[in-house]
Amino acid sequence: MRTYCIINSDEVSSVDFDQVQETSADTLRYSVDGTKTFVKYEGDQPSFLSGKTEYTHAEILEVLATDEWTNPDPI
Amino acid sequence: MPTTIPTTTSSTRPGSPSTGDAYFETDTKNYIIYDGANWRSFGSNISNRFSAFYDGTDDHFTGTLPTTLMSSDFTTSIWLKVPGSAVADGAIYANNYSASGKLGWRLYFDNQDASGNGNLSLWVSDGSGNFDNAIANVSINLGSNSWTNLVWGRSSGTHFVYVNASQVTITQGTQGFNSSTSNFADSNQAFKIFEETIGGGPIGGYTDEFAVWDRALSTSEIGQLKKNDKPSDLSSLAPEVWFRFGDANGDQDSGGGSPASGDTIGTLVNLGSVTTNATLTQQNGVQYNSDVPV
Numbered sequence: 001m002r003t004y005c006i007i008n009s010d011e012v013s014s015v016d017f018d019q020v021q022e023t024s025a026d027t028l029r030y031s032v033d034g035t036k037t038f039v040k041y042e043g044d045q046p047s048f049l050s051g052k053t054e055y056t057h058a059e060i061l062e063v064l065a066t067d068e069w070t071n072p073d074p075i
Numbered sequence: 076m077p078t079t080i081p082t083t084t085s086s087t088r089p090g091s092p093s094t095g096d097a098y099f100e101t102d103t104k105n106y107i108i109y110d111g112a113n114w115r116s117f118g119s120n121i122s123n124r125f126s127a128f129y130d131g132t133d134d135h136f137t138g139t140l141p142t143t144l145m146s147s148d149f150t151t152s153i154w155l156k157v158p159g160s161a162v163a164d165g166a167i168y169a170n171n172y173s174a175s176g177k178l179g180w181r182l183y184f185d186n187q188d189a190s191g192n193g194n195l196s197l198w199v200s201d202g203s204g205n206f207d208n209a210i211a212n213v214s215i216n217l218g219s220n221s222w223t224n225l226v227w228g229r230s231s232g233t234h235f236v237y238v239n240a241s242q243v244t245i246t247q248g249t250q251g252f253n254s255s256t257s258n259f260a261d262s263n264q265a266f267k268i269f270e271e272t273i274g275g276g277p278i279g280g281y282t283d284e285f286a287v288w289d290r291a292l293s294t295s296e297i298g299q300l301k302k303n304d305k306p307s308d309l310s311s312l313a314p315e316v317w318f319r320f321g322d323a324n325g326d327q328d329s330g331g332g333s334p335a336s337g338d339t340i341g342t343l344v345n346l347g348s349v350t351t352n353a354t355l356t357q358q359n360g361v362q363y364n365s366d367v368p369v
Contacts, residue, residue, distance in 0.1 A: 029133035040130075060132055061132065
């Protein structure tokens, strides 16, 4: 089961991409204002995410559906 | 004197079969023969054990297509299963859409539009702020959490859409420029399946059997893409690009092993005729899944 953690954009440099599902810093999805992103992993929380709030799949989908993360303009 | 065919199961098929190897699958009750590239099931559809699963947060495919492939007439086909919720909003395909100075486009599915119709649209940008809505919102049968075959293509400058082999009437929307002759696979391509940033994207759900032809398939040929509501063997239709998401010989998980449901996708082999510049690479954890078109 996957777990998700939101991090600040300036914390991306601390992400070990061998321990998360995201491919690299270049493929991360950012909030609309660019200040936040997230990573997902299976199993135990990687140490570099210690203290970060963990979200389930359903919970992170609710977060990502907000205006903070999704630009409603399809054009 | 009867001949007893050796047995296997769909999850324990030989990993390195030889052309002509034949088995009886005790779980599916199918007689399967290896043709050198695929397992074929006697008396039924092409063997299909896996699809690609996207969790709807950020996972998607990036890829390349030969630059001549979608330059004039073309046809794309994909099997989709998406839920009837906001997670089904997003670009099914996109390439450089809105990118400054580049011709780009996106085939977008809007499950949560104002009318709740589950609309498909095609927008094309010229890189200079002009847009062509070559397919204006057309209601299609997606977002029902059931497997659907979606065909989109262009014939002599006119786009066409088929859903489960039935043609859908489409109309032209806003036309800031005319994209009818645009090259949909230009040299600056950044092709994506389930693009993660446009509109409400990315879509969450499943895809299977993605194929592209360098020509407009006929209605009769589009009818051959499915058999008994399942994907057909596309070999006789000779696609230039054909990805099977776990069912091509050589498809691997991210660790280099054989695909299994739940594995993160690794290498995907193009079974189409082009040998260069036809790739799909999963990003951010697209997984194999045993939920396949039925």
